[in-house]
Amino acid sequence: MVKFENLNLSSTTLKSLKRIGFEETTPIQEQTIPLSMQGKDIIGQAQTGTGKTAAFGIPLIEKINTRNKNIQSLVIAPTRELAIQVSEELFKLGYEKHVQVLSVFGGQDISRQIRALKKKPAIIVGTPGRLLDHIHRKTIKLQDIHTVVLDEADEMLNMGFIEDIEKILESVPEERQTLLFSATMPERIRQIAIKFMKDPETVRIKAKEMTVPQIDQFFVKVEEKDKFDALTRLLDYQSPDLAIVFGRTKRRVDEVAEALSIRGYTAEGIHGDLSQAKRLSVLRKFKEGSIDVLVATDVAARGLDISGVTHVYNFDIPQDPESYVHRIGRTGRAGKTGMAITFVAPREMGYLRTVEETTKRRMKRMQVPSIAEAIEGQQRLTIDKIHNTIDENDLSLYRKAAEELLTQHDALTIVSAALKLLTKEPATTPVKISYEAPLPVKRDKNNFSKKVGRGSREMPRRQRSHNRSYKKS
Numbered sequence: 430m431v432k433f434e435n436l437n438l439s440s441t442t443l444k445s446l447k448r449i450g451f452e453e454t455t456p457i458q459e460q461t462i463p464l465s466m467q468g469k470d471i472i473g474q475a476q477t478g479t480g481k482t483a484a485f486g487i488p489l490i491e492k493i494n495t496r497n498k499n500i501q502s503l504v505i506a507p508t509r510e511l512a513i514q515v516s517e518e519l520f521k522l523g524y525e526k527h528v529q530v531l532s533v534f535g536g537q538d539i540s541r542q543i544r545a546l547k548k549k550p551a552i553i554v555g556t557p558g559r560l561l562d563h564i565h566r567k568t569i570k571l572q573d574i575h576t577v578v579l580d581e582a583d584e585m586l587n588m589g590f591i592e593d594i595e596k597i598l599e600s601v602p603e604e605r606q607t608l609l610f611s612a613t614m615p616e617r618i619r620q621i622a623i624k625f626m627k628d629p630e631t632v633r634i635k636a637k638e639m640t641v642p643q644i645d646q647f648f649v650k651v652e653e654k655d656k657f658d659a660l661t662r663l664l665d666y667q668s669p670d671l672a673i674v675f676g677r678t679k680r681r682v683d684e685v686a687e688a689l690s691i692r693g694y695t696a697e698g699i700h701g702d703l704s705q706a707k708r709l710s711v712l713r714k715f716k717e718g719s720i721d722v723l724v725a726t727d728v729a730a731r732g733l734d735i736s737g738v739t740h741v742y743n744f745d746i747p748q749d750p751e752s753y754v755h756r757i758g759r760t761g762r763a764g765k766t767g768m769a770i771t772f773v774a775p776r777e778m779g780y781l782r783t784v785e786e787t788t789k790r791r792m793k794r795m796q797v798p799s800i801a802e803a804i805e806g807q808q809r810l811t812i813d814k815i816h817n818t819i820d821e822n823d824l825s826l827y828r829k830a831a832e833e834l835l836t837q838h839d840a841l842t843i844v845s846a847a848l849k850l851l852t853k854e855p856a857t858t859p860v861k862i863s864y865e866a867p868l869p870v871k872r873d874k875n876n877f878s879k880k881v882g883r884g885s886r887e888m889p890r891r892q893r894s895h896n897r898s899y900k901k902s
Contacts, residue, residue, distance in 0.1 A: 430454050433487075436462055441525040442490055449521050449701040450708065455480035460632045462487055465608065470629040472622055473610040479634050479751060482518045485578050485608045489552065490523040492576060498549040499573040503601065505557055505594060507584040508869055509534040510748070515580060516554040521701050528552065535559045543568050557585060557593035564600050574601045582611040582618050591617060598625045643761035646788075647795040648771045648781055656772050657685070657862050659797045660742060661692055663770060664722065665855055666798040666806035669740035671715065674724045675756050677745035681865060685744060686724040688860035693853060696722035727752050735759065743771040746780050748868055750787035770795060774867040803855050811851045 430453040433446050457475045465488035475481050506512040516532035531550035533542045535558055546568055563569040607626045611618055651659050676682045679700035686698030697711045697720050714720045738760040747753050760767025773781050834843050
């Protein structure tokens with residue numbers, strides 16, 4: 430790995446990288462960025478989670494001319510979720526340069542997208558069907574596009590998008606740079622590369638076989654609306670010394686951290702939008718133990734070196750196994766054991782199986798503790814504190830008061846009252862956690878494109894209501 434400052438990047442890009450906590454390249458970034466900066470077409474064969482968004486995003490930001498108010502780059506992604514994720518990361522990478530990024534996808538009001546396009550974004554990230562729709566309407570002008578990125582090309586093939594991609598590539602200027610990223614290289618994808626790319630350089634990043642022998646791994650099958658209560662019950666029952674909770678989005682991180690604080694836990698969140706000073710302050714408090722629970726996004730947790738983390742909770746299952754292994758690797762360090770618990774919506778079970786295949790470990794199913802079990806967990810914590818107080822303190826100044834109590838009540842009643850007083854009972858204060866749609870259902874790769882009709886390819890209707898909120902009590 431090399432440091433980003435050694436890649437001849439502009440000061441504005443280096444500032445953006447520092448702001449989000451990126452210091453060293455991943456293997457695909459190390460190999461791709463110099464080639465892309467030379468203007469070469471690139472075929473990148475790499476799994477999601479290897480850092481490929483920054484691998485194509487950093488050179489892309491470097492090439493943007495902010496004085497040109499036309500669209501200069503298209504990034505084509507298979508799903509709405511990935512389009513949003515990529516556009517958010519590109520926005521962060523181009524933050525100091527003030528690069529405007531817009532995501533467009535099916536299921537969103539097209540007139541709103543047309544209004545947003547009038548604000549002159551430099552980069553458009555979109556799903557193929559919606560991009561083609563805008564091209565036909567002439568709401569996306571193509572004459573100044575110098576770079577096209579195909580992200581997760583094999584997934585777009587599986588989803589039946591190849592014809593749309595070919596039409597898009599035929600519409601953009603011939604003199605351009607084309608970057609294609611794909612986990613696998615089926616023949617149809619090779620044909621796209623031959624037809625639309627010029628002497629492409631190939632970068633292959635072999636997926637590591639990832640094992641996590643020191644970590645006990647569990648999953649909890651739970652509906653979205655029940656996740657937060659499941660998390661608090663587990664925190665009460667297991668009483669972790671230090672815990673990290675991973676969320677998929679920065680909104681999720683902010684809301685879960687705030688909800689935990691409302692319920693009486695010492696928790697704070699970190700994500701890429703925090704200033705470096707705030708991020709370091711939160712991490713320092715976590716390392717010192719003044720915060721029990723750290724809530725984080727994948728990006729913010731990159732490169733964290735924290736000892737003593739006993740539990741990792743995946744509030745949202747990650748889309749790729751590499752991110753999963755990276756997350757749970759925060760625990761089980763220095764020969765110590767750790768525990769990882771992943772919340773999985775019923776329709777996300779396919780992602781769980783993919784993780785198990787990658788890690789070569791089956792996860793055990795865990796039931797959400799009852800309220801009685803949660804209280805029992807907190808009682809155990811209180812009893813441990815009492816034992817430590819007996820072992821480590823001079824209690825002579827308290828004996829007289831204890832003797833007076835024993836003349837009024839029996840010992841069992843006094844100890845029970847002390848346990849109740851010292852035990853943190855599960856809170857029921859209402860909290861607000863916004864609804865997040867589960868990940869798209871994993872389909873059989875051979876049959877998916879046959880089953881999904883042209884009119885419904887962008888995203889199932891039930892995934893479109895992603896801004897709803899619900900209250901927990």
